[in-house]
Amino acid sequence: MDKEKLEKEMKERGVSKEKMCQELGISRSAFYRKCRGMSQFTLEEIQAIVKILHLESPVDIFFN
Template identity: 40%
Template structure:
C-alpha cells in the first residue's frame, strides 16, 4: 500500500502539483487522484515518480506495510 500522505508531501516539497506529476507519468489528473485515493500505481508510474521527485527511499512510500 502506498503512503499517499508522504507522497503528497514530497510532491509539494519538490514544488510540483499532482497534476504535473500526472502529466509526467502519462495519465490525466483525474486518474492520478483516483490512483492516490486507492493507493495503487503501476510499476512504470512508480519508477517515473521516484526519478522525477528524487525519492531516496522509495520502499517506505511505495511498498509500505499497512
C-alpha cells in the same frame, strides 16, 4: 500506498499534481484514484515518480 507521504514529497520539491500527471501521462482523475487506492500505480509509474521527485527509495510511499 501512503498518499500523505507522496503529497509531502511533491510539495517539498515543488511538483504540482498537474505536473505529476503530465509527467506520468495519466489523467488527474486516474492519479487521484491511484492515490486513494482504488487502482494501483504501475511499476513504470513508480519508477517515474522516484525519478521526478529524486527519491532514494519508493518503499516508504508505495510499499507500506
